[in-house]
Amino acid sequence: MPTFWLVACLFLMSAAGFVLGRYRAVLSAGGEVRKLHSLPSYYGYNVALSTLLPALAALALWSILQPLVIDARVSGKISTDLNSDNTSAELMMSDVQRVSEGLNIAVARNEMTNEEIRVMDADAVDLRGRLADLGIALGSEVRPEILTAARQHRDMTHSGRLMMTIVVVLLAIVGFARSYGLTDKDFRARNVVERCVFALLALAASLAILTTVGIVFSMLFETISFFGLHSWKDFFLGTTWAPNFRGDSELSILPLLWGTIYISLIALLVAVPIGLYAAIYLSEYASSSTRSFAKPLLEILAGIPTIVYGLFALLTVGPMLVRIFGRGTEGLLGLTWMTGATSVLTAGLVMGIMLIPFVSSLSDDIINAVPQSMRDASLGLGATKSETVRQVVIPAALPGIVGAVLLAASRAIGETMIVVMGAGAIAKFSTNPLESMTTITTRIVSQLTGDTDFASPETLVAFALGLSLFVLTLGLNILALAIVRTYREQYD
Structure with missing residues (x-):
């Protein structure tokens, strides 16, 4: 059946x-x-x-x-x-x-x-x-x-x-x-049914924990197998990423980690100022009618699939940057630095746009949590609206804002489709944002694509990369929660 x-x-x-x-x-x-x-x-x-x-x-x-x-x-x-x-x-x-x-x-x-x-x-x-x-x-x-x-x-x-x-x-x-x-x-049917429902609720609550534990152990076992076939020194201390399924591979995480951090940093430089300023305007300056109209429009960005952002990076932002910085011949600024549509700057800009509603929504909720009495007291002492925002509201909400930025950084580090389509596939060390680079998530996809032998280090390295990425994002999340809990202000 x-x-x-x-x-x-x-x-x-x-x-x-x-x-x-x-x-x-x-x-x-x-x-x-x-x-x-x-x-x-x-x-x-x-x-x-x-x-x-x-x-x-x-x-x-x-x-x-x-x-x-x-x-x-x-x-x-x-x-x-x-x-x-x-x-x-x-x-x-x-x-x-x-x-x-x-x-x-x-x-x-x-x-x-x-x-x-x-x-x-x-x-x-x-x-x-x-x-x-x-x-x-x-x-x-x-x-x-x-x-x-x-x-x-x-x-x-x-x-x-x-x-x-x-x-x-x-x-x-x-x-x-x-x-x-x-x-x-x-x-006593009620007692039996309520115990049963209680057990179901406890099981549902434990599913998230059990899922996390299962993910960690599944990656951990494969990572142990990888380090049994490949030197951990080359993985953590090497400087070259050159997988070769015929042997003699150089599988260092450092070039991938650099590309991941570089692209995420550019994304945060775009998302944090715009998202924070948008949150300040919506919570402190906008009228209720403007807020009810603008906030949902801003949060629509969070519902757009990342593959759409990747196409936007590949077909719009990348060619625009090429026209500005040149390709072969001099660009609009008289520069010839950029030779292709894929680059760190392309992926960083589009990822930053994707993160704007993430930063804005969290910051807006945190700013609105500051008691109105603090604003009224500041205004009553003669401070202007902008002075109240700068010297009272933002300092009071700062721990939560920092936590929101760190959570946005975790989201940026784990992004895949935008960097696959917008950043390129070259693993290297470079400070030029107009060059192509790659990230940890992109290499994980590449190493596990197609018919692969899961007994080779070139495939098992994807699990070591995944575990490293998990530890990195988990650390950022823990840091964000620690900052919020340590410096959070308690208001009546």
Whole structure:
């Protein structure tokens, strides 16, 4: 049974359990609701949750673990002679999964039968061409060992899904029968339901923490594997980034880190003054009608996808800078410094525009949190409006503004699409903002693009770069929170 219909059946059983559980509770009290320990709906919720939650939990765990178990068993059965041409296990399993998917699609479209799949021979059947017709692309011809492993993968997947359906349905039936049997006028349904809801809320609250821990450990293990294949001294202390999948790679983070910091600095030089001045105007000088009109327009920038900013950098800002600073011939300023549309300045300017609403919104909220009584006291002592803003409001809001700037810096450091399309792909040390450079995020994308061998240092370096970037942004976030908490003013 497809997962969608299985989940739909579970919800239907849960809805039926709610109705039957509520009806049984009222019936046990002889129709007098006041004799029930809990409200009638609690009895229905108890049966519904007992039917739905264990089955959904089993379905989720099974869906996560089954592919891992099947892939491990199938990869262990693949003949070792497939490695004679240095084919990686990941690429072999990728072909096995694609062939298995193609066989399932062919059966679903009635273009192959299960019997034909069972007896087919990879040497006799042009399976690769038939799968290509179904939209399944393979990098090479289907070898007999791959086809055998794909058939095993498909059979085990079907058996696993059938067993999963049986187990999930049985759990739902058992949960329904147990909770329905316990339903009685004296049963403390409200206590049970509230404990269940409390457990769900605690689980939801812990998901963010568990996700963060999972991300860190997944990157940490791959980073350890990388440093087992490549020298940590070259990564942290080297000065050259030159990946070579044939060996002898120089994989230093320092040129990438410099490009990341340089572009982020230019972005902050654009975003912080404009965003802060916009926040001061909207909170201190603008009328309510102007604020209600201008603030949403400003925050629209935050909703624009970063790929659109990247296209804006590539097609508009970059060519504009080339016309100003020259390319081949002298530009408008008589300069010939810029030779292409991609540069640090291009990416920095566009990223700064993207960060303006981020800085503006946070600063505006922080400035508005300063009590009006402080402004009134300053004005009452004879200070002008501008003096009140400069000497009272901004100093009071400064810790929060600094925190907002550091959070914007974290956002800039983690940006990908703008720097991919606007900054170029050259890893080097340079102070010229009109030259192309690259960043850590760009190299992560590049190293993990295409069919790659996850056992090579040239691929595993992406995880080391990701972990370094995570530590950097986490440090900035912690610093921002520390500044806000340490210097924040408490107002009544």
